[in-house]
Amino acid sequence: xxxxxxxxxxxxxxxxxxNLLKEVLNEKGIKGEIELIEIKSEEDAYKxxxxxxxxxxxxxxxxxxxxxxxxxxYGCRIYKIKDRNYGIPPKEMILNAxxxxxxxxx
Numbered sequence: 001x002x003x004x005x006x007x008x009x010x011x012x013x014x015x016x017x018x019n020l021l022k023e024v025l026n027e028k029g030i031k032g033e034i035e036l037i038e039i040k041s042e043e044d045a046y047k048x049x050x051x052x053x054x055x056x057x058x059x060x061x062x063x064x065x066x067x068x069x070x071x072x073x074y075g076c077r078i079y080k081i082k083d084r085n086y087g088i089p090p091k092e093m094i095l096n097a098x099x100x101x102x103x104x105x106x
Contacts, residue, residue: 001101004035004048004057011053011076013087021056024094045074052077056089056097059104063089063097 005021007014021034039050049062052073056063064079079086079093 001030001032001098002035002057002059003032004037004060006037006039006048006050006055006057007053008039008074013077014054017054017056017088020088020091021094024091024098028095028098030098039074042072042074045072048072050074054088056094058097058101061097061101063093065097065100 003021003025005018007018018034018036025032025034037048039045039048039053044050049057050072051062051064051067051070052075055077062068076087079089081090081093
């Protein structure tokens with residue numbers, strides 16, 4: 001499983017989101033490295049299909065299914081959950097993306 005964490009320098013939500021990702025991987029017993037990708041420009045955002053900081057990709061797919069076809073965006077990421085906005089993804093979203101990747105690999 002390929003896991004990428006995409007962010008830009010100075011994002012206040014990067015560290016909490018990365019810690020949550022590590023926690024979920026540990027709970028699921030998934031070992032392996034998280035590829036940290038610093039997005040430094042709008043050009044990088046397009047190259048990595050970045051949807052704002054922080055973003056998590058599993059096997060090249062953004063964890064937020066509903067936004068996978070959105071245009072890349074170089075800025076702060078908002079995760080909209082039940083009509084509320086959050087700066088980090090909910091744990092359930094990460095778990096669902098991992099389960100999706102595990103199902104695809106079988």
